[in-house]
Amino acid sequence: xxxxxxxxxxxxxxxxxxxxxxxxxxxxxxxxxxxxxxxxxxxxxxxxxxxxxxxxxxxxxxxxxxxxxxxxxxxxxxxxxxxxxxxxxxxxxxxxxxxxxxxxxxxxxxxxxxxxxxxxxxxxxxxxxxxxxxxxxxxxxxxxxxxxxxxxxx
Amino acid sequence: xxxxxxxxxxxxxxxxxxxxxxxxxxxxxxxxxxxxxxxxxxxxxxxxxxxxxxxxxxxxxxxxxxxxxxxxxxxxxxxxxxxxxxxxxxxxxxxxxxxxxxxxxxxxxxxxxxxxxxxxxxxxxxxxxxxxxxxxxxxxxxxxxxxxxxxxxxxxxxxxxxxxxxxxxxxxxxxxxxxxxxxxxxx
Numbered sequence: 001x002x003x004x005x006x007x008x009x010x011x012x013x014x015x016x017x018x019x020x021x022x023x024x025x026x027x028x029x030x031x032x033x034x035x036x037x038x039x040x041x042x043x044x045x046x047x048x049x050x051x052x053x054x055x056x057x058x059x060x061x062x063x064x065x066x067x068x069x070x071x072x073x074x075x076x077x078x079x080x081x082x083x084x085x086x087x088x089x090x091x092x093x094x095x096x097x098x099x100x101x102x103x104x105x106x107x108x109x110x111x112x113x114x115x116x117x118x119x120x121x122x123x124x125x126x127x128x129x130x131x132x133x134x135x136x137x138x139x140x141x142x143x144x145x146x147x148x149x150x151x152x153x154x
Numbered sequence: 155x156x157x158x159x160x161x162x163x164x165x166x167x168x169x170x171x172x173x174x175x176x177x178x179x180x181x182x183x184x185x186x187x188x189x190x191x192x193x194x195x196x197x198x199x200x201x202x203x204x205x206x207x208x209x210x211x212x213x214x215x216x217x218x219x220x221x222x223x224x225x226x227x228x229x230x231x232x233x234x235x236x237x238x239x240x241x242x243x244x245x246x247x248x249x250x251x252x253x254x255x256x257x258x259x260x261x262x263x264x265x266x267x268x269x270x271x272x273x274x275x276x277x278x279x280x281x282x283x284x285x286x287x288x289x290x291x292x293x294x295x296x297x298x299x300x301x302x303x304x305x306x307x308x309x310x311x312x313x314x315x316x317x318x319x320x321x322x323x324x325x326x327x328x329x330x331x332x333x334x335x336x337x338x339x340x341x
Contacts, residue, residue, distance in 0.1 A: 136294060137258050144293050152291040 005056065007083050009035050012055055019050055038090040045101040047089065048078070052106050056082050060103065063113035065121040067147045072098045072123055078107075093123065102128040120145035197336030204247075204273070205236075205330040208323065211246040211266065212239035216253025218280040218313040225316035237323060243269040248326070249303070252313075254282035254289055255296040267303045273335060277322055279309045287312060 007015075013035060016024055023043045027036035039047055051057040062077035072093040079086040093100055102125035104110045114125045115134040122143035125131055132138065142149055166174065183189040214222060225232050226239060240246050243266045255263060267276065278299050281287030289295035299305060306329060309322035 135258070142293075149293075151293070 005082075007055055007085070009033065009085055012083070012085060012087070015055060016047070016050070020047060023047075033085050035085060035087045036090075037088070038092070041091050041093060041100050044089070044091055045103065045106075048076075048103045048106050051078055051087065056080050057085075057087065058082075058107075060107035060110045060113070061086070063103075063110050063117055065117040065123055065145070067121060067145065069095070069147045071095050072121060074100055074117065074123060076103070098123040099126055100124075101126050102131075104128050119143070122146065193337045197334070200336030201331060201333075204335055205327050207236045207238075208248050208326065209238050209240045209246045210248040210250040210277075211243055211270070212241050213250065213266065214252060215255070215259070216280070216282060218252030218283075221313045221316055221319060222250065222252055222279075225319050230316040230320065232320060232323070235320065235323060235327075243267075244271065246270055247274055249274065249276045250279055251276065251283040251299045251303075251305075252279040254287070255299055256294050257296060258294075260296055260302060263299075264302055275306045275326060275329075276303055277307045277309060277326065278305045279311075279319060279322070280314060281310070281312045284308050284310065 013026065016037070017026070020039070020043055023040045024047065025038050027038070029036045057078050057080040059079045059081060060076065061079050062075065064075045066073040066075065072095060074091045074093065076089040076091070077086055078089065091100055098121070100123065102110070102114055104114060104125070105127065111129070112134060114128055115131060117123055118125060118128075118131055119133045119135055120143060133140065136144070180189075183192075214220075222239075224230065226237075243249075247270070249267055249270060251263070267274070276299075278284050282289060282295070283299045286292065286295050286297040290297070296302070307322050307326050309318055311318050314322075
């Protein structure tokens with residue numbers, strides 16, 4: 001990528017659709033300077049590499065988790081200062097084995113986001129350099145933001 | 155006064171001699187009334203000095219710390235009561251716990267308390283420090299700071315106003331005044 005190339009939302013969308021025709025599904029939601037999509041967990045790292053290396057997305061603003069009781073989701077908000085676009089990627093994970101590739105090797109800012117998501121939901125990020133509990137004491141045996149965690153009575 | 159061992163004084167070991175002479179001096183002070191006189195003169199001065207220079211630890215946890223900051227502003231001016239916030243626990247008398255204490259903070263706070271020199275007091279300020287407050291039965295909040303350090307004064311409120319905080323410190327003044335902190339020749 002050249003330094004000063006600026007992509008519009010349509011160009012980013014076309015490029016991703018051309019690279020991952022079946023694995024990435026775009027949401028019908030339309031908002032200015034936003035792009036919503038859901039991706040398979042196998043191609044997440046490749047998709048993020050494409051975004052970072054070729055489309056100029058240089059900032060990971062959010063990694064979060066959702067518990068839908070039958071599956072987990074991880075949500076990534078990745079933004080670009082040159083394009084002025086934020087991309088939202090939603091990845092579905094099975095409830096009994098929540099594992100997904102870590103994107104910390106690409107954006108160092110994802111480090112603590114992924115640790116917090118592991119802390120609260122127990123989602124394993126493969127390839128994370130230091131996947132330990134961040135906010136809770138290290139000897140806790142539960143993940144409090146899971147829906148099957150009973151509040152109170154500890 | 156036990157002077158029966160006086161002839162053997164030269165044959166004692168150093169420790170025995172210190173213990174014996176200390177006992178003799180203590181008995182001497184007690185029977186002649188010197189102890190009572192010294193305590194009577196020294197106690198009011200020491201007590202006055204201690205209670206008028208309460209140095210709380212400058213340790214803010216949560217929103218009550220904002221009230222603590224407002225209390226040290228010119229409008230409330232807690233320095234007129236001798237409350238000067240110090241940043242090192244070695245230089246403080248009062249541990250002012252203002253806010254929720256998570257399980258991860260708990261050992262650090264206990265350690266701060268252990269680092270403070272005697273005499274020391276603890277004030278629990280606000281609902282969270284008293285009983286957990288809005289985080290009652292939470293998985294990560296200690297249910298009341300008095301479960302692991304002894305608390306002298308509770309200041310209720312969510313958060314308490316600076317006037318309430320000053321009132322709590324005046325309660326601590328009363329507590330110090332009624333204690334025998336200046337009688338250093340006590341039993």
